[in-house]
Amino acid sequence: MSTNTKVGIAPATGRLGILIPGMGAVATTFMAGVEAVKLGLGEPVGSLTQLGTIRLGKRTENRTPKIKEFVPLAALEDLVFGGWDIYADNAYEAATNARVLDQPLLDKLKEKLSAIKPMTAVFDHEYVKRIDGPNKKSGKNKMELAEQLMADIANFKSENNCARIVMIWCGSTETFKKPVAVHQTLAAFEEGLRQSDPEIAPSQIYAYAALKSRVPFANGAPNLTTDVPALLELAKLNEVAICGKDFKTGQTYMKTLLAPGFKARMLGVKGWFSTNILGNRDGEVLEDPGSFKTKEETKLSVLEQILQPALYPQLYGDMYHAVRINYYPPRGDAKEGWDNIDIFGWLGYPMQIKIDFLCRDSILAAPLVLDLVLFLDLAQRAGMKGIQEWLSFYFKGPMTAAGLYPEHDIFIQLMKLKNTLRWMQGEDLITHLGLEYYD
Numbered sequence: 136m137s138t139n140t141k142v143g144i145a146p147a148t149g150r151l152g153i154l155i156p157g158m159g160a161v162a163t164t165f166m167a168g169v170e171a172v173k174l175g176l177g178e179p180v181g182s183l184t185q186l187g188t189i190r191l192g193k194r195t196e197n198r199t200p201k202i203k204e205f206v207p208l209a210a211l212e213d214l215v216f217g218g219w220d221i222y223a224d225n226a227y228e229a230a231t232n233a234r235v236l237d238q239p240l241l242d243k244l245k246e247k248l249s250a251i252k253p254m255t256a257v258f259d260h261e262y263v264k265r266i267d268g269p270n271k272k273s274g275k276n277k278m279e280l281a282e283q284l285m286a287d288i289a290n291f292k293s294e295n296n297c298a299r300i301v302m303i304w305c306g307s308t309e310t311f312k313k314p315v316a317v318h319q320t321l322a323a324f325e326e327g328l329r330q331s332d333p334e335i336a337p338s339q340i341y342a343y344a345a346l347k348s349r350v351p352f353a354n355g356a357p358n359l360t361t362d363v364p365a366l367l368e369l370a371k372l373n374e375v376a377i378c379g380k381d382f383k384t385g386q387t388y389m390k391t392l393l394a395p396g397f398k399a400r401m402l403g404v405k406g407w408f409s410t411n412i413l414g415n416r417d418g419e420v421l422e423d424p425g426s427f428k429t430k431e432e433t434k435l436s437v438l439e440q441i442l443q444p445a446l447y448p449q450l451y452g453d454m455y456h457a458v459r460i461n462y463y464p465p466r467g468d469a470k471e472g473w474d475n476i477d478i479f480g481w482l483g484y485p486m487q488i489k490i491d492f493l494c495r496d497s498i499l500a501a502p503l504v505l506d507l508v509l510f511l512d513l514a515q516r517a518g519m520k521g522i523q524e525w526l527s528f529y530f531k532g533p534m535t536a537a538g539l540y541p542e543h544d545i546f547i548q549l550m551k552l553k554n555t556l557r558w559m560q561g562e563d564l565i566t567h568l569g570l571e572y573y574d
């Protein structure tokens with residue numbers, strides 16, 4: 136299949152500001168990592184934009200450029216970091232507290248990281264119950280808080296001489312919420328901001344400020360945030376690219392590798408029990424049942440969507456799926472996730488798979504943050520607005536158009552992502568049909 140029309144993409148000239156609500160473990164591991172890579176102190180392992188290649192044309196053509204050479208992405212040298220947090224620690228102090236990266240490495244980056252100081256945050260304790268901090272904004276209503284955030288964005292942009300800005304939520308997981316009337320239209324949402332409607336979450340105030348400022352927005356947590364009609368309306372109206380939700384790392388990433396494999400071979404699954412221990416601040420926040428419920432929703436939906444029990448009732452119709460997360464401080468960011476999977480094969484004979492994944496959450500998440508900000512900036516320069524489904528690859532709960540079920544299979548997601556890049560550059564889309572080689 137050929138499109139052969141290039142999408143007009145504005146060049147990536149000038150500096151790209153990355154603004155992050157929530158300067159915790161993930162955000163600081165990302166910032167420190169980029170600085171380390173720039174100094175040659177490490178490799179950007181896990182980043183498709185930095186290490187990935189893309190095949191173009193037929194397999195006989197041997198054309199596989201690096202993705203970053205194929206599409207015009209911002210260079211690491213052009214990235215500038217900023218953010219907001221309820222704690223006043225600068226990025227060096229926050230990274231030190233997060234205990235993800237080794238201190239000798241952080242010390243080499245101290246000057247750069249210490250200069251990144253969080254702006255005062257928009258925070259509501261009702262939405263994140265287990266933590267609180269002093270570095271917060273106040274205002275007479277939520278609209279005024281949104282206006283303060285817009286001023287922060289504009290000031291950051293001019294003070295740092297940025298050509299463009301991207302925002303990515305790396306803040307704590309907010310309590311579970313379903314969309315209600317105030318989320319249905321932009322007019323209702325704006326009235327809700329003026330009335331300080333309790334159903335408007337802090338993450339939605341950041342998202343509103345971003346979209347009003349024509350800043351693309353990604354959501355790394357499972358919160359509702361932009362996944363409501365009012366903010367989708369604003370994204371379309373202001374022609375801004377958005378994507379979410381919840382970085383696909385750790386245990387759920389493993390699920391999206393294995394489950395498509397079982398389904399491909401028509402192997403049944405009777406039960407999938409997943410449990411985790413982790414001791415970072417994210418783990419502490421997730422001890423609150425409201426925040427855990429938000430997380431549980433995205434974690435549970437993945438298997439349902441991949442295995443399609445309605446289509447294969449005899450294989451997946453009777454599957455028991457449970458996910459547990461326990462806060463266990465001694466582990467810090469070095470999480471341990473166990474999966475017990477009860478599968479069955481020919482004539483229903485049972486088998487078991489056990490996974491014990493000693494992973495590092497923020498080490499897995501940091502490269503996703505990098506890819507997302509670079510790809511979102513690319514999408515914005517290519518004039519792509521609203522939900523960027525091609526970035527589903529990075530999320531546990533990919534946003535989709537209303538009525539569309541999300542695609543969770545990571546290999547389909549990767550194909551969709553690469554085909555989108557080919558489409559942008561007017562290259563043939565790759566269907567993997569391959570009959571032409573045998574004519």
Ligand SMILES: NC(=O)c1ccc[n+]([C@@H]2O[C@H](COP(=O)([O-])OP(=O)(O)OC[C@H]3O[C@@H](n4cnc5c(N)ncnc54)[C@H](O)[C@@H]3O)[C@@H](O)[C@H]2O)c1
Nearest residue numbers: 157159160161220256306307308356382384416417496500
């Ligand atoms: N690490 C992973 O692999 C992974 C995967 C998927 C999703 N996530 C999500 O990413 C988010 C960040 O994870 P983390 O490990 O860095 O957590 P963290 O607790 O270290 O950092 C979150 C930071 O957000 C701040 N914060 C909370 N509410 C805020 C607000 N309204 N405004 C500004 N700052 C606010 C907190 O003070 C904290 O410093 C979490 O929601 C987590 O669930 C992480």
